[in-house]
Structure formats: structure tokens, C-alpha cells
Amino acid sequence: VxxxxxxxxxxxxxxxxxxxxxxxxxxAGFAVTLANDGKAAWxxxxxxxxxxxxxxxxxxxxxxGPEVLRRVRERATATPTYVILLTSRVATADxxxxxxxxxxxxxxxxxxxxxxxxxxxxxxxxxxxxxALADRVRRLEEALANVRTLQGLLPIxxxxxxxxxxxxxxxKVETYFxxxxxxxxxxxxxxxxxxxxxxxxxxxxxxxxxxxxx
Amino acid sequence: xxxxxxxxxxxxxxxxxxxxxEPDVLQxxxxxxxxxxxxxxxxxxxxxxxxxxxxxxxxxxxxxxxxGNIGARRLQRLATDLEDAxxxxxxxxxHGRADxxxxxxxxxxxxxxxxxxxxxxxxxxxSNEN
Numbered sequence: 001v002x003x004x005x006x007x008x009x010x011x012x013x014x015x016x017x018x019x020x021x022x023x024x025x026x027x028a029g030f031a032v033t034l035a036n037d038g039k040a041a042w043x044x045x046x047x048x049x050x051x052x053x054x055x056x057x058x059x060x061x062x063x064x065g066p067e068v069l070r071r072v073r074e075r076a077t078a079t080p081t082y083v084i085l086l087t088s089r090v091a092t093a094d095x096x097x098x099x100x101x102x103x104x105x106x107x108x109x110x111x112x113x114x115x116x117x118x119x120x121x122x123x124x125x126x127x128x129x130x131x132a133l134a135d136r137v138r139r140l141e142e143a144l145a146n147v148r149t150l151q152g153l154l155p156i157x158x159x160x161x162x163x164x165x166x167x168x169x170x171x172k173v174e175t176y177f178x179x180x181x182x183x184x185x186x187x188x189x190x191x192x193x194x195x196x197x198x199x200x201x202x203x204x205x206x207x208x209x210x211x212x213x214x
Numbered sequence: 215x216x217x218x219x220x221x222x223x224x225x226x227x228x229x230x231x232x233x234x235x236e237p238d239v240l241q242x243x244x245x246x247x248x249x250x251x252x253x254x255x256x257x258x259x260x261x262x263x264x265x266x267x268x269x270x271x272x273x274x275x276x277x278x279x280x281x282g283n284i285g286a287r288r289l290q291r292l293a294t295d296l297e298d299a300x301x302x303x304x305x306x307x308x309h310g311r312a313d314x315x316x317x318x319x320x321x322x323x324x325x326x327x328x329x330x331x332x333x334x335x336x337x338x339x340x341s342n343e344n
């Protein structure tokens with residue numbers, strides 16, 4: 001079952017074929033956009049956002065299907081339209097040429113209803129996978145951008161060790177790192193600082209008994 | 215086997231594409247066919263008379279597609295023959311074959327008009343129930 005509201009472009013210069021194919025696609029629950037020729041198909045496919053899927057007729061006056069495909073594939077997008085070429089050409093050489101021009105699949109005309117819907121379903125699955133991958137890549141890139149901030153040159157105060165942040169404020173090392181990396185700090189003291197700071201304080205407070213530190 | 219003028223099974227499957235509450239898809243498709251095909255036949259006849267094989271092949275190819283879509287089996291067959299003859303450059307064949315296509319369309323047209331007027335009872339009625 002195809003995902004609802006996916007947009008399918010139906011491009012065919014033959015009004016009879018266009019009407020039948022559009023009705024099949026609509027019946028399956030997709031939203032349909034129509035194009036009467038190759039030029040209109042190219043306009044629809046270069047829109048933003050472009051249709052998710054397309055059924056593109058091979059033989060159209062002006063721009064034919066493979067030429068429309070070549071133009072579409074020249075523009076690299078994160079989620080390219082899944083294009084099924086519709087053709088009555090059944091010679092292997094034609095099918096190979098269509099796939100090489102950038103088609104994801106092809107269907108011979110006149111389109112069989114069941115086959116058309118099954119192939120559109122495959123297209124919908126591929127597009128969903130592609131979108132999930134594109135989302136994941138985007139999230140990873142965002143995470144990577146944060147890591148880079150930490151790897152940059154940090155202005156640090158030589159005396160109190162405060163760090164100057166991107167907005168020109170000085171903040172504690174702990175604040176800066178937890179804001180930029182998600183690192184959390186647990187406060188403690190090292191053995192040298194114990195001897196230098198903690199022990200004298202404890203010695204000065206004999207009446208309070210042994211160490212209260214962590 | 216005798217090739218039928220109009221395949222009723224194809225017509226029935228087109229009618230089933232009608233969405234609840236929407237106009238009958240079969241009616242829309244057949245009306246489109248009757249409006250669109252005559253001007254293409256005219257262009258085809260001119261190209262055949264002028265011996266322009268490439269134009270004949272293209273026109274016949276497109277007609278073959280439209281005929282296939284509505285299950286007009288005999289027209290589909292005749293258009294295929296015309297396209298093949300044009301591709302093989304059999305210029306002397308073109309006129310006769312184009313004429314056969316034109317005559318078949320005339321027969322087909324009257325059959326389609328019968329379907330459109332509801333005279334054909336072997337078609338399932340449009341259902342708006344699902």
C-alpha cells in the first residue's frame with residue numbers, strides 16, 4: 001500500500017493514455033500532477049519540491065522522455081524523483097538506453113493496472129528509504145558541525161582558565177564544554193590539589209573530625 | 215481467433231477506476247478518444263498520401279497506444295501493421311493501410327457511441343459504494 005499524499009507526475013502527450021494512467025494512480029491513493037508534453041514534464045520535475053514519483057512517456061514531441069530524464073538527473077538533489085519510463089518499446093537496447101538515461105524502472109504500454117501499481121509501490125518504498133537516509137545524513141552533519149566547534153582554537157584565560165565563547169563572553173570551562181559537546185562534569189580534586197588546598201583546610205578544622213571530601 | 219473491435223473487459227476495468235462521487239472515468243476516456251483521434255487520423259492520412267514514412271510511423275505508433283488503452287483491439291492491430299510498413303519504408307502500402315485504419319475507426323466510433331449512450335448492458339454499472 002503506497003504512502004498517502006505522495007505526488008506522482010503523469011507525463012504523456014496522448015490524452016487517452018494520460019487519462020487512463022492518471023485514473024489508475026489516483027485510485028491507488030496518490031496525488032496526481034499532469035503534464036501534456038516533455039517541456040511541461042521538465043517544468044514539473046524541476047519544481048521545488050519536485051514530485052516524489054513520475055510516470056514519464058518515452059515518445060513525446062519536443063523533449064522526449066529520456067531527454068527529460070537526462071536534464072532531471074543533471075541536478076543533484078538529496079531526494080531525487082523516482083522515475084518510471086512508460087514505453088511501447090520492448091527491444092532490450094531501448095530498455096537499456098532508458099535506464100542509462102536515468103530511469104529507475106520502465107513499464108511497457110499500454111500499462112497493466114496491477115503491474116503499474118506494484119511498480120509505483122516499489123518506487124514509494126525506495127523514496128521512503130532515500131528520505132530516511134537523507135534525514136540521517138543531515139542529523140550526522142549537524143552533530144559533526146558541533147564537534148568541529150570543539151576542535152577549533154579556543155581562547156582561554158591563562159590565569160582562571162575561563163574560555164571565551166562564540167558570543168564573546170567568558171565562561172567557565174565546564175559551561176563551555178557542556179554547551180558544545182553534551183559532556184557533563186563531576187567535580188572532584190586531583191592528589192596534588194588535595195595536598196595544596198584541601199589538606200590545609202582540613203588541618204585547620206581539627207575539631208570537625210576526618211575528611212568530608214568525596 | 216477473431217479480433218474484437220472493443221474489448222469489454224478493458225472497458226470494465228477502466229470504469230472501475232472511478233472514484234466515489236467523481237465522474238465516470240470510462241465516459242471521460244472514451245469521450246477523449248473520440249475527440250482526439252479524428253484529427254490524428256487526418257494528419258496520418260496526409261502523411262501517408264505524401265509518402266512521409268517517418269510521420270506515418272510516429273502517428274501510427276501513437277494511435278496504437280491510444281487504441282491499446284481502451285481495448286480497441288482491431289484498431290490497435292491495424293495501426294501496428296501501418297507502423298511496421300512505414301518503418302520498413304513500404305511507401306506503396308501506406309495509403310491502403312491508412313485507409314483500413316480510418317475505416318476501422320468509423321466502425322469503432324459507432325460502437326463507442328453505443329457504450330456512451332448506455333445501450334451496452336454487459337458492462338458493470340458504475341459503483342459508488344466503496
